[in-house]
Amino acid sequence: DAGITQSPRHKVTETGTPVTLRCHQTENHRYMYWYRQDPGHGLRLIHYSYGVKDTDKGEVSDGYSVSRSKTEDFLLTLESATSSQTSVYFCAISEGQGLDTQYFGPGTRLTVL
Amino acid sequence: GENVEQHPSTLSVQEGDSAVIKCTYSDSASNYFPWYKQELGKGPQLIIDIRSNVGEKKDQRIAVTLNKTAKHFSLHITETQPEDSAVYFCAADYSSASKIIFGSGTRLSIRP
Numbered sequence: 001d002a003g004i005t006q007s008p009r010h011k012v013t014e015t016g017t018p019v020t021l022r023c024h025q026t027e028n029h030r031y032m033y034w035y036r037q038d039p040g041h042g043l044r045l046i047h048y049s050y051g052v053k054d055t056d057k058g059e060v061s062d063g064y065s066v067s068r069s070k071t072e073d074f075l076l077t078l079e080s081a082t083s084s085q086t087s088v089y090f091c092a093i094s095e096g097q098g099l100d101t102q103y104f105g106p107g108t109r110l111t112v113l
Numbered sequence: 114g115e116n117v118e119q120h121p122s123t124l125s126v127q128e129g130d131s132a133v134i135k136c137t138y139s140d141s142a143s144n145y146f147p148w149y150k151q152e153l154g155k156g157p158q159l160i161i162d163i164r165s166n167v168g169e170k171k172d173q174r175i176a177v178t179l180n181k182t183a184k185h186f187s188l189h190i191t192e193t194q195p196e197d198s199a200v201y202f203c204a205a206d207y208s209s210a211s212k213i214i215f216g217s218g219t220r221l222s223i224r225p
Contacts, residue, residue: 004156042119042202042215043157058212090156101147102213104156 003027004105006091012111019078021108023091025071032074033092033102034058034066036085043090049074050097081112115140115207119216127224132193134219136203137185145206146179146186147213150199157202161188190221198223 003026013019023032033048035058045058047066055066063085065077078085091105116139126132138146144165149157163170163177163186170177174193179186186205190197203216 040122040217042217044215045212048212097212101159101162104149104158106156107154 004091004093004103006089006105006108008108009106010109012113013081014113015082016080019081019110019112021076021089021091021110023074023076023105025074025091025093027093027103028071029093029095029103030071031094031097031100031102032068033094034064034074034076035090035092036060036087037090037107038087046076046089081110083112086110086112115214117203117205117214117216119203119219121219122217123220123222125222125224126193128193128195130193132190132197132221134188134201134203134221135185136187136205136216137183138205138214139184140205140207141181141184143184143205143207145213146177147204148177148188149202149204149215151202151218152199160201193223195223195225197221 005024007022034046035043037043044060046064049055049068067075089108092102094100094102119136147162148160150160151157161172161175161177163179174191176189200218200220202218204213206213
């Protein structure tokens with residue numbers, strides 16, 4: 001998985017609780033992404049980062065925030081988890097944007113009860 | 114708007130036969146079209162990609178064709194094997210938005 005780890009790999013939480021997912025890379029790539037994967041929807045971009053402290057929204061960013069204080073770490077936070085945020089979350093990295101290949105982590109399965 | 118449509122959603126082929134998955138995209142400015150394979154419980158992995166300056170690219174049993182005029186591209190897998198069973202995703206870049214849009218996926222099953 002191209003030097004990408006995600007933690008935790010599985011999490012069950014209750015509605016209304018905060019949740020933070022972590023993505024860690026050892027490739028020193030500039031770009032990092034958070035996607036969610038749901039049946040019938042493929043992979044949808046939540047947020048991405050183009051450098052330390054530089055982030056932008058994706059197509060499904062409502063209810064999520066991100067932070068990147070170091071090149072190697074990209075955090076995804078659900079401030080108050082809802083059942084609609086039950087999903088599998090994938091982190092990806094790339095050297096550049098657009099035409100550069102994205103490499104994916106192993107995923108985090110999140111269940112919000 | 115930005116959209117990538119992928120068909121079929123499921124595909125079952127006899128081992129040894131060929132499989133074809135098709136995608137269409139909406140942004141005429143797209144220049145990069147990767148294909149990913151996702152096995153159960155794992156993250157998507159790039160298997161082949163094509164850029165807009167070529168019409169076809171081949172890597173052993175896998176090939177991708179691109180028709181920019183019609184805005185569609187296809188993945189071809191020949192001599193299918195059991196290990197080809199997985200979910201396949203196409204994608205297209207939308208450089209104006211600095212992102213890649215994914216299709217909804219095709220679950221490919223290889224029958225013995």
